[in-house]
Amino acid sequence: MTFWQFLLADLRAIVTDKAIAITLFGGVLFYSVLYPLPYLNQVPTEQMLVVIDHDGSSLSRRLIRHADASPKITVTGRVSTIETAQSWIESGRANGLLVIPHGFRKDLMLGRGSTLSYGGDANYFLIYSAVVEGLVSVGLDAGKYVQLVGLLAHGENAKAAERSLNAVKLNSVPAFNPSLGYTPYVVPGVLLLVLHQTLLIGTGILGAGQWQNQGYWRRVSPLMLISGRICVFFLIYTLFTSLYVGHCYYWYGVSVQATLWQVALFLLPFLLSTAVTGIAFSCLFTRRDLPTQVLLLISMPILFVSGFVWPLELIPDPLIWISTIIPAVPAIIGMLQLNQMGASWASIMPLWLHLWGLFALFFMLALYGVNKRLKREPNSEL
Template identity: 60%
Template structure:
């Protein structure tokens, strides 16, 4: 059997197998829509706030206006006490609380400290972050207003007092996530993980289903079968990867800094290492359902140890080192630096070498596993000649 015919046989086996076809094509397309769906609004805005104003002065009302003017906060209701405000928040219609203490304006004008109390629904981290950011900004604006009045009362000019309060103006321009949204942040790494897991599952199901019956995989050597299988899956994932890193990146507004050549050079060892790892893993399974169960259970741990949703400094060092043996981990870290941060290929050279090393190791393991499995199949059912 020629190599081209072997690749065609592998492609036919992949497409004809419903479980593999659904995982590869249906899963990749489905997850492209499902995972980013909760974050399409990018950043939380206009979060409903309950205000308890125990001071009821012009300054406290100005603070409330500043809070309401923030794009992250909407002052939705006033309450007469903290207990009443807690009742509103418990209803689920409000997410934050601002308490202005009695004597707020008096204490500030006398130069004493005044404490504003903030509260929020911390079960939603992004909502809580938006509330705190908006309230802190409003509080700082109110404090500057009082400081400005104090300076003017001491005879300072308005220009001098303003310059003293704001000696410099910060113009922050996000370089890699212009909208400061969650989707452009999480999608690039998550899509690579989806490609990694579906490729492992697909190769695992195909191999696990062949070790108890005869077929074309008996008519070729282990090395030829390995090359043909990786080539077949590589052709499919070249198209799926182009869909993810092309159309999906454009659709979700993901920043793209790298050229096509750099992306292709980096993604090749990732596909090679992942496909080889999947073939090697398939030699461990005798049931077709096991690869899906094992790989899905491993998805969440891989997501965390990859370092883009959870700081690596908070993960035990031995676990971080062990995670480098999973192709998705150096691939995600390197692709984020290359494609989103624009570091250039020199900046991801270590991750690129790691992927090639993993590819060599998993290719050797996959070849050895195929040799063992083919020998078992041939003992049960000798291959037919021709």
């Protein structure tokens, strides 16, 4: 059997196997839509706020109007006690509460100071931070307003008064993901993980179904089987990767910084090492329904150890060490730095070499595993 014949046979085996086709073609397309779907609105806005206004003054009403005007908050109602507000939150009619104390305006005008209380449902951190950010800026604004009125009353000139209130400007700007959107945050990492997992599943099912049977894969040497299979999956995944990194990134508004060639060069060892990892991995199985199950169970942990959800600094070291043998982990970290954060090639070079190292390691393991699997005689009855 020549190399080309093997490539064609392998390609045919992949495309005609429905279990593999569901995962590869179905899964890759389905996930490119489904994973980003919940996040399409990017930022949580208009969180429901319930107000407990014990003051009922012009200033408290002004404060409530300002809260309602904030894009993050919408005031859905006013109640008289905190208990009622809490029952609103528990029944899902509100996400947060604002308490304006009795004598709020009077105390401020007399220069006594007053305290506003905010609360947000911290079961949902994004809701909580939206409510609190909205209210803090409203509260600061009210404070500034009172100070300004005070300064003007003391006869200060309006411009000087404003300047003395904003003595130092704090200019805090988000870098790399300027809109603070959720899809640019989640999509780059998750899509790479989808590529990684489906590729492993595809090679896993294909191998697991073949080891105990007779077929074209027994007519070639292990070395040829491995390199041929890598070529076939690499070819298919070049298309998928182009779809994901080329089109989906663009479609979901991910910020893209690297050049095409840098991205291609970086993803080359990623696809190669993942494909060969998949072949090595497939040698562990003879049941076609098992590789998917194992990979399904480890996908969430892989996502979390790749460091963009939960900072790497906080993950226990042993977990980090284990994660270094998974090609997806250096690939996600490297791609985020290269393509989203605009790191130079020199700085991600170690990760690139790491991927090549994994390729070499798993190539050896695959060679050992395939050799062992093919030496054993196929089941006689099949």
